[in-house]
Amino acid sequence: MNQKNLPSYLDQSEDVKARFDKINQRETILEVRNLGKRFRTQQGEVEALRGINFSVRRREFVCVIGPSGCGKSTLIRILAGLEDHTSGDVLLDDKPVKGPGQDRGMVFQGYSLFPWLTVKQNVMFGPQIKGHGKDEAERDARTWLELVGLEKFADSYPHQLSGGMRQRVAIARALVNQPRILLMDEPFGALDAQTRSKMQSHLIDIWKNIDITVLFITHDLDEAIYLADRILVLKAHPGEVQEVIEVSVPRPRSPGQFNTPEFMATKARLEQLIHPAPAPEPEDEQAAQPQMIRFTNVADNVE
């Protein structure tokens, strides 16, 4: 399809509009107000995040996207309570967030499973920390392992599983605590393309079937459009919200929608925001000028 014939990414069909109206009537789970983060480094102070404002409604799927260095990982780490912010508020159910807690589940890019525990024991970890008995924890773990389709691997160790399976365990381990929101920091970034798209569909299935709100960080535009209700686009230096896009691609989503006009219009807009007109190359890149020298016979051509 030609770029020029694309509809505006803002155009929403009746169904999509109705869906957003419904979402906006739900209660707010997570609210971020005027959030800022400054680091002190050896080169002086760096402003990683500035004036971030957004809110996530119950059972909404929000993706955060932005160029590298835009502070999207810092943002999610602040939401998880793993890092402190320097200004503004993070409210979960109207209560300020202080430190990590079971009300916010987190899935990391590196699988971060506990290698000394079996798959089942990994999932049981949260309930047991909460003080649940072993039997109850085990029952919960079995339920959630079934949900992610890994009940057969309950007694395997993480290193015996593939990357996709490990990430399923990580999702089950986070969900078993029944958090209010699931924070996912580029969870599928290390997977190959095929496993990745399988995991995306799987995640949508999980999200549809349980009462969970998702905040998902990615740098993959297709992934963001495919998964999200709304996309938070950040820009770098300092990290600020550039635009919040309501994805006009109708649900239920399927990989077949990648070529629909709505999808392509949204992607074109994201590309415009994230990869603007080529910026001048940084100095260190310019310094590396390849000098091509012929090492093979003149007649020995590959092209």
Next chain:
Amino acid sequence: MSLIANLASVDSEMRKRTLLAIGSFLLPLLVWCMVSYVPFIWHPKVEVTDPGGVDYFQIGMLVDKSQFKDEAAFTRTEKLAPPAGKPANPIYLPAPHEVAQAFYTGFTKQPVQKDAPWLHESLWHSIQIIFWGFLISSLIGVPLGILAGTYSTFARLSEPFIEYFRYLPAPAFGALAVAILGIYDGPKIAIIVIGTLFQQVLIIANTTRKLEATIIEAARTLGTRGIKLLTKVVVPGILPDLYRDQRILLGWAWTYLIVAELIGTSSGITFYITQQARYQHFDNVYAAIMIIGIIGFGTDLILGRLGRRLFPWDRTQDRR
């Protein structure tokens, strides 16, 4: 890579490894055999079999080759009966079979000297010293190391002093240890503790620091905090590496043993070795030295096997 290799080649690879491992022991043994049994290799001495006309020669006496030649020339000019002898090695280099024999008799025959300890008695005493020394050192060093590796404040408070102290050679505390703890086993155990403990704290602190940060972060997002973070996450997370460190440190404890046993009243395997050397029973000396190696190496092999059984999830073991 080994995933690609088929089973047959893994099998032959294993066989090759075993053969090479055996070879690494056979090679030095072969050199020792050659030096001992091939008369024209080295053998700087002559063992007198017949003193002939040399008045101070006795049967079985070891003399330098040059001396023997001079004396033989002397008997020729003086028209005396010539002495006879065969090439021999110095007394401090017994042949393999003599050491093997000493090894056997050390456990089966009453020692030649009265009241001298049996080889196994000496050995058992040494093993007890090592055991207590290493146990006491670990009881202090492992918790300190884990704390220093986990909490940077604690590390900054303890590590500079420990770093300084570990440069003080443990034997330097010998006289002090005797003054405080008496002349028997106390100071010996103390020397092993001093020699091991300070390295142990630093090594274990380092191992603890290498635990992946995301593992701790994941545990925190799952609601773990305070002491549970230490007992449920940090300790199990570093356990295989901690176990490996302890194996290496146990080897260090053994190296301090000989010095430790010379302090106060000499005891254990060191007493056995010095005593046997004094009577020039060098075959016994070699046997005793070798058994230290066998015990150390043997324990490490067993602990290594045990580790593989204890920590089935530990991936670093696959790389060996």
